[in-house]
Amino acid sequence: MNAYAGTVLRVDLARGKITKESLNLELARGYLGGRGFAASILYQELEKGTDPLGPGNKLIVATGPLSGLLIPGAGKTTFAAKSPATGGYADSSVGGHLCAEMKYAGYDAFIFEGISPQPVYLFVDDEEVELREASRYWGQGSISVEKVLKEELGEEFQIATIGPAAERGVVYSCVSHDFGRQAGRAGVGTVMGAKRLKAIAVRGTKSIPVADLDEYRRISRQMYDACRASEAWESWTRLGTSGVNMWSDEVGSFPTRNFQSGAFEKAEGLAGELMRERIVVTDKACFGCSSPCGKWSHSKKHGVRVEGPEYETAALLGANVALSDIEDVAYANYLCDEYGLDTISAGNAIAFAMECFEKGIITTEETDGLELNFGQAKVVFALLEKIAKREGIGDILAQGVKHAARVWGKGSSDFAVQVKGLEMSGYESRNAPAMLLSYMTADVGAHHNRSWAITYDLEVGRDKVTEDKAAKVIELQHIRPLFDCLGCCRLQWVELGLDLGYYAAVLKAVTGVDRSWDDLLKISERVWNLTRAFWVREVEGFGREWDYPPARTWKEPVISGPTKGKFVSREDVEKLLDMYYAQRGWDKNGIPTREKLEELGLSDLVKI
Amino acid sequence: MYLRADSSKCSGCRACLLACSLYHFAENNPKKARLAITPHFPNPGTYEVRTCTQCGECAEVCPVDCIPRDEKGAYYIDAEECIACMACVDACPEGVIFVHPDYEAPFQCDLCEECVSYCGPGALYIE
Amino acid sequence: MKRVKVVPVGMLKNYLSETVRANPAQTVHQLLDGLGIPADLVAVVMVNGRQEPKSYLLQEGDQVKLVPLVGGGQTLVEERMLK
Ligand code: SF4
Ligand code: SF4
Ligand code: SF4
Numbered sequence: 001m002n003a004y005a006g007t008v009l010r011v012d013l014a015r016g017k018i019t020k021e022s023l024n025l026e027l028a029r030g031y032l033g034g035r036g037f038a039a040s041i042l043y044q045e046l047e048k049g050t051d052p053l054g055p056g057n058k059l060i061v062a063t064g065p066l067s068g069l070l071i072p073g074a075g076k077t078t079f080a081a082k083s084p085a086t087g088g089y090a091d092s093s094v095g096g097h098l099c100a101e102m103k104y105a106g107y108d109a110f111i112f113e114g115i116s117p118q119p120v121y122l123f124v125d126d127e128e129v130e131l132r133e134a135s136r137y138w139g140q141g142s143i144s145v146e147k148v149l150k151e152e153l154g155e156e157f158q159i160a161t162i163g164p165a166a167e168r169g170v171v172y173s174c175v176s177h178d179f180g181r182q183a184g185r186a187g188v189g190t191v192m193g194a195k196r197l198k199a200i201a202v203r204g205t206k207s208i209p210v211a212d213l214d215e216y217r218r219i220s221r222q223m224y225d226a227c228r229a230s231e232a233w234e235s236w237t238r239l240g241t242s243g244v245n246m247w248s249d250e251v252g253s254f255p256t257r258n259f260q261s262g263a264f265e266k267a268e269g270l271a272g273e274l275m276r277e278r279i280v281v282t283d284k285a286c287f288g289c290s291s292p293c294g295k296w297s298h299s300k301k302h303g304v305r306v307e308g309p310e311y312e313t314a315a316l317l318g319a320n321v322a323l324s325d326i327e328d329v330a331y332a333n334y335l336c337d338e339y340g341l342d343t344i345s346a347g348n349a350i351a352f353a354m355e356c357f358e359k360g361i362i363t364t365e366e367t368d369g370l371e372l373n374f375g376q377a378k379v380v381f382a383l384l385e386k387i388a389k390r391e392g393i394g395d396i397l398a399q400g401v402k403h404a405a406r407v408w409g410k411g412s413s414d415f416a417v418q419v420k421g422l423e424m425s426g427y428e429s430r431n432a433p434a435m436l437l438s439y440m441t442a443d444v445g446a447h448h449n450r451s452w453a454i455t456y457d458l459e460v461g462r463d464k465v466t467e468d469k470a471a472k473v474i475e476l477q478h479i480r481p482l483f484d485c486l487g488c489c490r491l492q493w494v495e496l497g498l499d500l501g502y503y504a505a506v507l508k509a510v511t512g513v514d515r516s517w518d519d520l521l522k523i524s525e526r527v528w529n530l531t532r533a534f535w536v537r538e539v540e541g542f543g544r545e546w547d548y549p550p551a552r553t554w555k556e557p558v559i560s561g562p563t564k565g566k567f568v569s570r571e572d573v574e575k576l577l578d579m580y581y582a583q584r585g586w587d588k589n590g591i592p593t594r595e596k597l598e599e600l601g602l603s604d605l606v607k608i
Numbered sequence: 609m610y611l612r613a614d615s616s617k618c619s620g621c622r623a624c625l626l627a628c629s630l631y632h633f634a635e636n637n638p639k640k641a642r643l644a645i646t647p648h649f650p651n652p653g654t655y656e657v658r659t660c661t662q663c664g665e666c667a668e669v670c671p672v673d674c675i676p677r678d679e680k681g682a683y684y685i686d687a688e689e690c691i692a693c694m695a696c697v698d699a700c701p702e703g704v705i706f707v708h709p710d711y712e713a714p715f716q717c718d719l720c721e722e723c724v725s726y727c728g729p730g731a732l733y734i735e
Numbered sequence: 736m737k738r739v740k741v742v743p744v745g746m747l748k749n750y751l752s753e754t755v756r757a758n759p760a761q762t763v764h765q766l767l768d769g770l771g772i773p774a775d776l777v778a779v780v781m782v783n784g785r786q787e788p789k790s791y792l793l794q795e796g797d798q799v800k801l802v803p804l805v806g807g808g809q810t811l812v813e814e815r816m817l818k
Contacts, residue, residue, distance in 0.1 A: 068636065069626075069636055070623065070626045070627060070630060070636065070726070072623075097622070100622075100638075104637065104638070104639070143650055147649075147650060155646060155647065156639075178649075179649040179650050179653075180650075204639075205637070205639045205708065205709065206637065207629075207633075207635040207636050207637040207640075208636040208637075209636075210636065213630075213634055217630060224623070224725075224726055224728070227728065228728055231742070231744040231745065231800070231802070232744055232745065232802050233728075234781065234784065234800070235779045235781050235786065235800070235802045237728070237729065238781075238784070238786070239779065239786055243778065243779045243786060243802075244778050244779070244804075246786075246788055247777070247778045247779065247804075250774070250775070250789065251775045268788070271786070271788070272779075272786055273785055273786035273787070276786075281652070281653055281654070282616075282619070282653050282654055282655065283617075283619040283729060284619055284620060285619035285620055285621035285728075286621070287621060287622060288621055288622065288623045288626065289619075289621045289623075289728070290621065290623060290726065290727070290728025290729075291728055292619035292621065292728070292729065294619070296649075296653040298652075298653065305650050305651055305652075305653050455804040458773075458775045458776060458804065459776065497745055
């Protein structure tokens with residue numbers, strides 16, 4: 001099958017049995033790959049009510065039809081499972097070289113089932129596949145284990161690992177790859193840990209077949225030329241995502257002190273250029289990417305090397321906990337990477353605890369004697385360790401801010417900054433309704449990558465709560481996750497302005513199947529509705545209430561900065577949801593209607 | 609004519625490897641490339657690019673003298689004559705004569721320049 | 736006096752259609768105000784290949800590149816591109 005490897009590996013961890021299955025043609029046609037595969041497999045194969053940490057959950061690792069091809073950024077792998085952080089659908093994409101290597105080895109996806117009796121890792125070298133004993137790596141850091149495995153197996157092996165946080169069940173543990181890329185969100189690493197799967201190591205020497213080689217090479221050539229010719233190439237590769245740190249602060253969207261404000265008075269310390277000059281040593285790319293946004297850094301102050309900090313980490317482990325020295329943020333980033341913690345959720349958890357401490361909701365009694373003041377690097381480092389080890393207060397924070405707010409009470413849930421149980425990523429949105437709606441409706445919880453609509457708010461007017469904003473969010477929620485189905489990066493389009501038309505054209509060339517851009521968007525909409533259906537099925541009483549942002553949104557205006565005094569009222573929150581549901585063809589409670597499911601060809605599969 | 613590399617500019621994307629294999633073998637397969645990218649992580653955190661320097665050691669050790677130079681000045685292995693003894697592979701000081709299970713004879717860079725045009729950061733260049 | 740070269744990128748061309756020359760001895764903020772470009776839409780300011788804050792005081796001969804928020808704002812979905 002052109003552009004696909006043609007085989008899926010099913011790994012029964014409980015019995016130590018690995019089966020090779022042919023890739024289901026219908027799956028490829030209807031869902032493309034990556035996130036689409038994951039959503040479909042999880043919906044069909046998981047029993048209703050599966051315990052995310054139990055043997056019934058499945059961890060899906062999926063490539064897309066563009067993965068591993070000569071297409072800018074064709075190195076995005078999807079990790080997916082039922083989320084232990086939210087109880088709903090989770091997928092998280094990681095850049096690097098893993099998906100490319102999987103396809104060269106001959107596999108489109110891995111499906112991990114059950115729980116292994118002892119720590120293991122999956123070894124894949126072309127046809128040779130086996131589970132290997134991994135007890136000696138258990139307890140070791142993600143980066144350390146990757147290094148050791150590369151030394152043992154060879155540099156050509158692409159490795160994904162989990163750290164001690166995942167082993168201990170911290171709900172926002174990530175999967176790490178390529179020494180600093182993570183499938184970070186919603187606890188896909190936690191599921192891997194619960195399965196006692198310490199790592200995945202893959203090497204492949206085969207070729208990926210394509211339908212029309214000449215046409216593929218012609219379009220590929222154009223895509224590379226267009227990326228390199230983009231006027232934004234220079235700034236993007238120099239700074240990566242850290243280029244927007246200062247902008248985010250200027251427009252009041254830089255989450256500060258647990259999202260109390262959107263502007264950080266010491267933000268210059270986190271500026272992209274300063275980071276570049278002070279700590280960045282190497283530009284680091286995903287497979288096939290000619291505009292490397294990865295920044296490999298060396299903090300002399302702390303004596304560590306780390307990838308990043310990229311924007312989200314500077315926001316959540318910088319401004320949001322009020323750290324202003326980029327080297328301190330780099331060290332916090334390093335700790336998270338080695339422990340295997342998602343920097344976004346970890347930064348939120350620490351900031352939440354700090355605000356609770358500031359407000360007297362918790363005292364040194366609950367904090368194991370630590371003074372949880374904002375801006376204290378040592379406290380941040382100490383808390384990260386406690387979280388990873390689930391010691392004392394760390395055990396509460398290890399279960400996310402929604403849980404911590406339940407434990408500590410006293411109104412703290414108003415400022416536990418999460419949606420659906422997933423902590424919010426780095427955009428303060430009380431003066432950006434489209435961005436807020438993006439967070440409210442993202443299908444893994446409060447994450448920005450499904451729709452980064454703050455740019456739209458800025459373009460058309462930040463105060464407006466209008467139909468076009470809901471329309472824009474929906475449009476983005478179909479375009480952006482589509483890249484995760486294709487198995488390639490979206491940033492060439494987002495940041496370099498690479499024309500979307502190339503993707504439909506090159507997909508046609510490599511698969512031999514003619515699909516218009518609209519056809520592709522329809523597939524993305526199908527996936528979106530399927531993940532929604534997953535939530536409806538798995539979460540008792542799921543509906544509108546689950547799309548609400550934290551109450552701070554309407555109860556408390558922004559305390560400082562350019563958006564000072566701004567908030568989104570409760571009525572506007574409802575209005576946003578009404579508009580969004582109606583445009584999506586969902587009912588007032590946010591449940592996909594029969595007609596919608598029929599239109600998308602989901603009515604046989606989904607019974608809600 | 610030489611293919612040169614400035615490793616400090618390399619970001620490890622491997623587009624060059626894929627471009628090379630597509631050009632010569634019409635296949636998507638970086639394991640069939642004629643240059644090498646080796647990451648050194650986490651410490652020091654750099655990529656090493658190795659290309660053929662046209663030093664000629666391969667030609668010198670070849671027992672059947674099947675590694676002549678073409679008009680560009682590139683040494684090439686004449687697969688017809690090659691006896692697959694791998695003496696050149698072992699002799700290459702850069703480690704850039706490659707083998708793949710699909711072929712008996714090893715292969716090396718022929719200065720086609722394809723990789724250069726795919727390298728975004730400009731780590732590869734012709735001199 | 737050597738003037739400053741100002742290059743707009745991407746959607747900022749809606750505000751400034753081509754490369755222009757401007758006076759030094761003003762901040763980037765003042766420059767943007769003068770050109771009628773909303774500062775919020777300028778994500779990154781590159782001066783001579785380095786990122787500078789909008790408070791940067793322009794020097795003679797500076798080359799300024801104004802990089803917009805491309806970020807998903809532009810959805811160029813048109814059938815023509817599929818041809
Ligand atoms: S832009 Fe960044 S994330 Fe995307 S492929 Fe390139 S290096 Fe990877
Ligand atoms: S110049 Fe041609 S043969 Fe040599 S490494 Fe580059 S692509 Fe391969
Ligand atoms: S294309 Fe350039 S940046 Fe990418 S791996 Fe090759 S030499 Fe390095």
